[in-house]
Amino acid sequence: MKQPLTLAGIAAGALVVLLILGSVVAVALRAERGAGLGAADWAALRFTLWQAALSAVFSVALAIPVARALARRRFRGRALLITLLGAPFILPVIVAVLGLIMVFGRAGLLNDGLAALGLPAVSIYGAWGVVLAHVFFNLPLATRMILQGWVDIPAERFRLAAALGMESAAQFRLIELPMLARVVPGAALVVFLICTTSFAVALTLGGGPRATTIELAIYQAFRFDFDLGRAALLALLQLGVTLAAALVALRVAAPEAMGAGLDRPVQRWGLPGPVVDTLAITLATLFLVLPMVALAARGLPHLANMPPEVWAAAWRSVVVALGSAVLTIALALPLAVAVGRLRPRAARGLEVAGMLGIAASPLVIGTGLFIVSYPFIAPDRLALPVTALVNAVMALPFALRLLVPAVARVESDYGRLAASLGLSGFARLRLVLLPRITRPLGFATGLAAALSMGDLGVVALFADAEAATLPLQMYRLMGAYRMQDAAAAALLLLTLSLAAFWIFDRGGRADADA
Amino acid sequence: MLTLERLRLTREDFALDADLAIPQGARVAILGPSGAGKSTLLAAIGGFLSPRSGRILWDGRDITRAEPAARPVATIFQDNNLFPHLTALRNVALGLDPTGRLSATTRDRALAALRDVGLDGFADRKPGALSGGQQSRVTLARAMLQDKPILLLDEPFSALGPAMKAEMIDLVLRVAEERGLTVLMITHDPADALRLGGLSLVVADGVAHPPRPTTELMDDPPPALRDYLAR
Numbered sequence: 009m010k011q012p013l014t015l016a017g018i019a020a021g022a023l024v025v026l027l028i029l030g031s032v033v034a035v036a037l038r039a040e041r042g043a044g045l046g047a048a049d050w051a052a053l054r055f056t057l058w059q060a061a062l063s064a065v066f067s068v069a070l071a072i073p074v075a076r077a078l079a080r081r082r083f084r085g086r087a088l089l090i091t092l093l094g095a096p097f098i099l100p101v102i103v104a105v106l107g108l109i110m111v112f113g114r115a116g117l118l119n120d121g122l123a124a125l126g127l128p129a130v131s132i133y134g135a136w137g138v139v140l141a142h143v144f145f146n147l148p149l150a151t152r153m154i155l156q157g158w159v160d161i162p163a164e165r166f167r168l169a170a171a172l173g174m175e176s177a178a179q180f181r182l183i184e185l186p187m188l189a190r191v192v193p194g195a196a197l198v199v200f201l202i203c204t205t206s207f208a209v210a211l212t213l214g215g216g217p218r219a220t221t222i223e224l225a226i227y228q229a230f231r232f233d234f235d236l237g238r239a240a241l242l243a244l245l246q247l248g249v250t251l252a253a254a255l256v257a258l259r260v261a262a263p264e265a266m267g268a269g270l271d272r273p274v275q276r277w278g279l280p281g282p283v284v285d286t287l288a289i290t291l292a293t294l295f296l297v298l299p300m301v302a303l304a305a306r307g308l309p310h311l312a313n314m315p316p317e318v319w320a321a322a323w324r325s326v327v328v329a330l331g332s333a334v335l336t337i338a339l340a341l342p343l344a345v346a347v348g349r350l351r352p353r354a355a356r357g358l359e360v361a362g363m364l365g366i367a368a369s370p371l372v373i374g375t376g377l378f379i380v381s382y383p384f385i386a387p388d389r390l391a392l393p394v395t396a397l398v399n400a401v402m403a404l405p406f407a408l409r410l411l412v413p414a415v416a417r418v419e420s421d422y423g424r425l426a427a428s429l430g431l432s433g434f435a436r437l438r439l440v441l442l443p444r445i446t447r448p449l450g451f452a453t454g455l456a457a458a459l460s461m462g463d464l465g466v467v468a469l470f471a472d473a474e475a476a477t478l479p480l481q482m483y484r485l486m487g488a489y490r491m492q493d494a495a496a497a498a499l500l501l502l503t504l505s506l507a508a509f510w511i512f513d514r515g516g517r518a519d520a521d522a
Numbered sequence: 523m524l525t526l527e528r529l530r531l532t533r534e535d536f537a538l539d540a541d542l543a544i545p546q547g548a549r550v551a552i553l554g555p556s557g558a559g560k561s562t563l564l565a566a567i568g569g570f571l572s573p574r575s576g577r578i579l580w581d582g583r584d585i586t587r588a589e590p591a592a593r594p595v596a597t598i599f600q601d602n603n604l605f606p607h608l609t610a611l612r613n614v615a616l617g618l619d620p621t622g623r624l625s626a627t628t629r630d631r632a633l634a635a636l637r638d639v640g641l642d643g644f645a646d647r648k649p650g651a652l653s654g655g656q657q658s659r660v661t662l663a664r665a666m667l668q669d670k671p672i673l674l675l676d677e678p679f680s681a682l683g684p685a686m687k688a689e690m691i692d693l694v695l696r697v698a699e700e701r702g703l704t705v706l707m708i709t710h711d712p713a714d715a716l717r718l719g720g721l722s723l724v725v726a727d728g729v730a731h732p733p734r735p736t737t738e739l740m741d742d743p744p745p746a747l748r749d750y751l752a753r
Contacts (some may be wrong), residue, residue: 422601424570428621429668430591439622443607 031376450516
């Protein structure tokens with residue numbers, strides 16, 4: 009006889025598998041046969057791979073000097089900068105895109121500067137804009153992964169190098185280069201994987217025959233042609249790309265980016281002058297901060313008089329984000345407990361089931377759910393629940409990464425004590441497990457809420473004007489060139505996302521003694 | 523009488539045999555080199571390890587397969603004996619009521635137990651705000667309320683200084699005396715065994731040897747113990 013929470017965990021795993029595999033099956037059955045892939049579809053595949061590869065190369069190449077500078081220099085604001093490098097994870101994509109438009113767009117700072125110098129203007133729309141936005145998001149991630157590699161080099165190595173009188177070039181060749189050779193491929197692959205399922209960036213900056221990703225093509229087949237067969241076929245293509253990339257990723261260990269201790273600088277000797285490092289830090293900071301500053305400058309004056317539909321959309325987003333966060337934890341907590349209790353092989357299987365969301369693309373699941381549901385229910389009535397559900401499944405892998413080890417640690421530290429006292433069932437959950445995991449639980453809830461708040465994906469398939477979430481509403485304002493309203497909405501969205509994360513994360517930290 | 527009847531305990535590449543009896547009310551120090559299986563033996567008695575074969579009996583009742591909480595045993599572990607997020611009072615109260623409810627009687631009895639171990643006025647402190655010795659006292663207060671005839675101690679005082687450790691052993695002795703408990707305590711310090719008085723049980727070379735009076739053992743140690751004591 010299994011305990012209720014274990015059963016709930018197994019049920020949660022089954023639900024995720026059913027949702028993901030079910031939508032894949034629905035997609036496969038509905039996919040247009042015979043016609044095969046057209047020229048536009050091949051172009052979408054090519055562009056998806058091309059932009060993901062370029063984004064990976066640029067992100068990692070630029071991250072190396074930034075990570076090196078952070079690893080070997082101490083300066084004021086260093087810890088803050090490292091924290092900021094983690095922020096893009098919960099930064100809504102569409103907010104960042106609008107910020108980039110404010111800097112690199114037609115009337116942006118860059119083009120103002122170019123015009124003043126008499127140079128021709130550049131356009132952020134198109135293939136290079138997509139890559140630019142992906143670098144904006146993934147440069148910080150790559151920097152954190154590579155910085156972790158640097159921090160993991162034992163400090164004694166550098167002390168020994170100093171004792172031997174090694175110059176910085178020799179230190180780089182003998183100590184740092186081998187680390188980079190180990191870490192960089194994994195970091196590049198992670199970025200590549202993320203960029204293959206990019207939808208919101210392609211939706212806002214891409215489009216047209218030369219800058220359409222497969223995900224965007226799925227959306228267009230839906231919205232513009234209402235060609236479900238073709239959308240399903242494209243979803244299969246996307247699934248193939250994701251699976252292939254995930255299989256490669258399994259062979260290369262992905263580096264750690266959430267690790268602790270990143271703000272510990274290693275003492276170094278025999279360093280060159282600080283010019284290169286200062287430049288790397290300054291440029292990276294400007295690149296990451298300027299778009300947000302430009303956005304704030306543009307949006308703040310209009311915050312007070314935003315159109316009412318923005319507030320309505322904001323309200324819907326808050327509801328969706330809270331629903332999604334609750335759902336994420338309702339799935340993750342029993343899953344984590346069941347993973348800890350089952351036999352190793354069953355536990356591994358259950359954990360993989362919960363992690364499936366990382367390999368699935370939201371648009372593929374959305375397509376599947378649409379195919380299954382639209383004969384029965386009007387899609388716009390389902391828009392918000394489906395968005396919350398899909399967001400929860402997408403956030404689940406991150407929640408599990410946090411909760412599975414935390415639950416296992418409580419079990420190994422206090423399992424025997426609880427058993428010897430006869431603590432069981434609900435009392436054990438309330439008295440032992442929950443109080444011991446409030447921190448990771450708060451962090452995971454905050455992540456789930458923030459990710460859902462900023463998500464512009466599956467909601468675009470289902471929602472009409474009446475059911476728009478704030479990111480979708482923002483996209484519509486941008487499409488109507490109401491940039492000031494869009495900027496104000498972006499500030500609101502950013503505030504809501506950060507607040508959602510902060511409140512839950514704080515809640516988990518309060519009263520967390522010993 | 524606690525009887526270990528042709529008990530065989532296994533862990534990965536390790537086996538321990540025990541075939542012995544411990545009289546009710548005995549105070550037994552468990553001695554032996556580290557890695558010999560002292561904690562394994564206690565884990566089996568406490569219900570945290572299923573034996574490969576053999577039986578564990580208390581007064582003739584077979585408890586080999588009983589759940590830890592259903593055994594006549596209270597265990598004090600090497601560490602993590604208290605929940606850090608609960609006050610001393612609530613930690614102690616769990617010994618009476620594992621649902622965590624704090625009725626008036628539970629509360630009174632827990633407070634009395636704390637007073638009994640010399641912790642009057644510490645009820646509302648969390649473990650982090652108590653010294654190591656005070657934490658040990660809280661644990662002992664809870665074990666008293668569990669009201670089990672056997673008390674297992676897995677080196678719980680090893681992190682304390684010598685004076686504090688002696689004090690704690692004296693407290694254990696007093697509690698055991700008052701309640702007629704059977705005490706099994708792991709230690710790596712022969713001085714602890716002598717202080718506990720009573721019997722000593724040597725675990726070495728895959729065998730838990732039947733207990734013998736401690737003074738007798740120390741005067742004429744068998745080879746395994748002699749190696750361990752380096753005499």
